[in-house]
Amino acid sequence: MNTDPMVPDLFRVQKVRKETLDTFTLELSPKQKKFRFEPGQFNMLYVSGAGEIPISISGNPNQPESLIHTTRAVGSVTNAMRKLKAGDYLGVRGPFGTKWPVDKAMGDDVVIITGGIGLAPLRPAVYDILAKRGRYGNVVLLYGARTPEDILYPKEIMGWRSRFDMDVHVTVDRAAGSWHSNVGVVTKLIPKAPFDPQNTTAFICGPEVMIRFTTQELKKRGLSDDKIYVSMERNMKCAIGFCGHCQLGPYFVCKDGPVFRYDEIKRLLEIREV
Amino acid sequence: MTHAVLERPDLKSLFNILQKAGYTTIAPTVRDNVITYENVTDQSELPIGMTDDQKNGSYRLKKRKDKSVFGFVVGPQSWKKFLYPARLKLWEAHRNGKSFSIAKPENEEKKLAFIGVRPCEMSAISIQDKVFLKSTFVDSAYSSRREQLFTVIVNCTEPGGTCFCTSMDTGPRAKKDYDLALTEVVKKDQHYFLVEIGSDQGKEIANKLPLKEASEEQVSEADKRLNEAARKMGKALKTDGVKDLLYENAENPHWEKVAERCMTCANCTMVCPTCFCSTMEDSTDLSGEIAERWRTWDSCFTMDFSYVHGGSIRNSSSARYRQWLTHKLGSWQDQFGTSGCVGCGRCITWCPVGIDITEEIKTLQECDSRKSKSN
Amino acid sequence: METLKQYLQEHPFFEGLPENDVDLLVGCAKNVRFETGAQIFREGEKANQFFILRHGRVAIDIYSPGKGNITVETLDAGEVFGWSWLVPPFCWNFDARVIELTRAVAMDAECLRKKLKSDPRLGYEMFKRFAKVMTQRLQAQRVQLLDVYSA
Known part of the structure; x- marks a missing residue:
């Protein structure tokens, strides 16, 4: 990493892959040999002339030879990003932020609950857990998407589903004819998911509304707040705790988060417009 | 010698000696009907015989009856603009083919000497040190300016109408972090500065000044005036438990009442030290060859500040005012181990509608929602 | 009859219902089984039953010309479906289609309405239980309505 955390390093675009109608994956190669990161961390990505935004890392932490980001084209920077071609360059600052508690969760059942693009920041955690599969109890992924066409990484999810050591349940908000899986909100999958509430760590990533309903449902199962981890999203400009934009009460989401233990931020999530 | 005296006519030498030591001297001067801190090369440019009358939402420059050099409080701008500039180029990118190269601009930092820093402002600098130098990361631009800084405090003998430094424990007398501290005394037949040395650097400069040993009477006169000043604060703020007060009153209906007055103009954040x-x-330039990134001051009062794709987290003015005040007096303590307020009163003076943070805290203390809960 | 009673007692929907109430209800119940792909009922048809799902999965569909069937919800073992029998004009508002082989207990609406009318206490109890199910479904639909995963 550059000596000054505000100055980006250049990364070469290896591939831009369309995922769903509005999401895509960037495969970047670092100029230095390796890019090490922890599951849950993010980078600031800069597209020349368009600007810079925070995007979580969605690749495999055990394969640091390439840097993978999946994101949705929603604003000017991500739209410029989508138009990048192999051989183009973009600026990267990072990695920043806290990680999913993949170590602390060892010995526990792990339930990963996510919706929409929220699967992208959790994929590194899935890779890491599966790489050390023997050290965890049940591993459960509950994933909600808008429609079957909006499901991210469908092939990979199929691969996970076919494993005998992982429970994967996908639900969509609505579906046309050929869909044979669940239709309904992701929280509906929680009551029957196979985990022992006394020994479970939950990872949640998704829109804040989803986080709210998901934590409620987990509490009904008897999970305690300090075993639930959530990833938060706020406006970010610097990613190093100086610009002030990402403040969530006393926390800077960029360096105290994005992954928080739920009991630390529960009070704040109950206040509106905080 | 910890207490010495610099006679009024010798103030000139303070500028000269600092300049000879390689410092650019920054000091208060009158500009556009306010007192601001600028590059001042000679003592004659100081606001001699001027004062400022400050009230909620009001600032007026006036002539004094005497020839005090530092007979005013603080202007709208703080020293922040020198250590943490309002606009700073972070880097420049040059395109070459599909790639580009990124470089930081050349650093040509001048050694700065601040003359006339108020004790509250020295505390503000120490607070920004905690933000930019002592948290997880270090801001290199701030650090290169700060490391070379020389500070000359002028203690406050005449607090203004919106001052409350005694409440925040930052004044009217500076306790630490400075190089030299002056207390100005103007009497019928005397005009002198009592000098205190706060650092080795300060001692070095002081050794070159035409200082005299202070008489007991000169020391006690300065003490007397500073003690009086502490009793003459324009405002007061009860800081006991203020963090919990703000945390526990996030949904107090009083925020709505402030929002009815607040114009979210961001003045308070711009003047805050x-x-x-x-x-x-x-x-990006027109050819697309050169791109630049600039850091500029921002304010939590703007809508864009909390924008996350789809909308702003803090849509209402009440949420934005609450964020500012809760951060300043509350969450700042969790983040940096200190309050973010030094009691300089600028946010009160420069609020176009005269919102007064000491009053808002007092109201919250009176209508603390925890009280009504326990009833 | 004994197995039917047991099915009802074991089903979460009837949890805690006194045995004599179950005895009364079981008179309206019968065992049903639907193969994958079967249409259990269609929008507009007379709602003369409701179902206690014991096994399998059922999709609740709305037919939209040009788009075909849009599934808005799926229901699994442990859930109930169909409440159109409770409210006039007693017609289904949706289609119900079997996704996975489904075993259920079908409750005859005519029979139930008669029993509940003559036993208002049990009627109230049943309405309370349906109200809870309906509230949960409504809340879930509201969250879906927010379209939270969209940009």
């Missing part, structure tokens, strides 16, 4: 929020501006 500790507010540190910034944003990034990217610009």
Whole structure:
């Protein structure tokens, strides 16, 4: 990493892959040999002339030879990003932020609950857990998407589903004819998911509304707040705790988060417009 | 010699000696009907015989009856603009083919000497030190300016109408972190500065000044005036438990009442000597060959500040005012181990509608929602 | 009859219902089984039953010309479906289609309405239980309505 955390390093675009109608994956190669990161961390990505935004890392932490980001084209920077071609360059600052508690969760059942693009920041955690599969109890992924066409990484999810050591349940908000899986909100999958509430760590990533309903449902199962981890999203400009934009009460989401233990931020999530 | 005296006519030498030591001297001067801190090369440019009358939402410059050099309080701008500039180029990118190269601009930092820093402002600098130098990361631009800084405090003998430094324990007399501290005394037949040395650097400069040993009477006169000043604060703020008060009153209906007055103009954040929020501006030249990134001051009062795709988290003015005040007096303590307020009163003076943070805290203390809960 | 009673007692929907109430209800119940792909009922048809799902999965569909069937919800073992029998004009508002082989207990609406009318206490109890199910479904639909995963 550059000596000054505000100055980006250049990364070469290896591939831009369309995922769903509005999401895509960037495969970047670092100029230095390796890019090490922890599951849950993010980078600031800069597209020349368009600007810079925070995007979580969605690749495999055990394969640091390439840097993978999946994101949705929603604003000017991500739209410029989508138009990048192999051989183009973009600026990267990072990695920043806290990680999913993949170590602390060892010995526990792990339930990963996510919706929409929220699967992208959790994929590194899935890779890491599966790489050390023997050290965890049940591993459960509950994933909600808008429609079957909006499901991210469908092939990979199929691969996970076919494993005998992982429970994967996908639900969509609505579906046309050929869909044979669940239709309904992701929280509906929680009551029957196979985990022992006394020994479970939950990872949640998704829109804040989803986080709210998901934590409620987990509490009904008897999970305690300090075993639930959530990833938060706020406006970010610097990613190093100086610009002030990402403040969530006393926390800077960029360096105290994005992954928080739920009991630390529960009070704040109950206040509106905080 | 910890107490010495610099006679009024010798103030000139303070500038000369600092300049000879390689410092650019920054000091208060009158500009556009306010007192601001600028590059001042000679003592004659100081606001001699001037004062400022400050009230909620009001600032008026006036002539004094005497020839005090530092007979005013603080102007709208703080020293922040020198250590943490309102606009700073972070880097420049040059395109070459599909790639580009990124470089930081050349550093040509001048050694700065601040003359006339108020004790509250020295505390503000120490608070920004905690933000930019003592948290997880170090801001290199701030650090290169700060490391070379020389500070000359002028203690306050005449607090203004919106001052409350005694409440925040930052004045009217500076306790630490400075190089030299002066207390100005103007009497019928005497005009002198009592000098205190706060650092080795300060001692070095003091050794070159035409100082005299202070008489007991000169020391006690200065003490007397500073003690009086502490009793003459324009405002007061009860800081006991203020963090919990703000945390527990996030949904107090009083925020709505402040919002009825607040214009979310961001003045309070711009004049505040500790507010540190910034944003990034990217610009590209017409050819697309050169791109630049600039850091500029930002304010939590703007809608864009909390924008996350789809909308702003803090849509209402009440949420934005609450964020500012809760951060300043509350969450700042959790983040940096200190309050973010030094009691300089600028946010009260420069609020176009005269919102007074000491009053708002008092109201919250009176209508603390925890009280009504326990009833 | 004994197995039917047991099915009802074991089903979460009837949890805690006194045995004599179950005895009364079981008179309206019968065992049903639907193969994958079967249409259990269609929008507009007379709602003369409701179903206690014991096994399998059922999709609740709305037919939209040009788009075909849009599934808005799926229901699994442990859930109930169909409440159109409770409210006039007693017609189904949706289609119900079997996704996975489904075993259920079908409750005859005519029979139930008669029993509940003559036993208002049990009627109230049943309405309370349906109200809870309906509230949960409504809340879930509201969250879906927010379209939270969209940009």
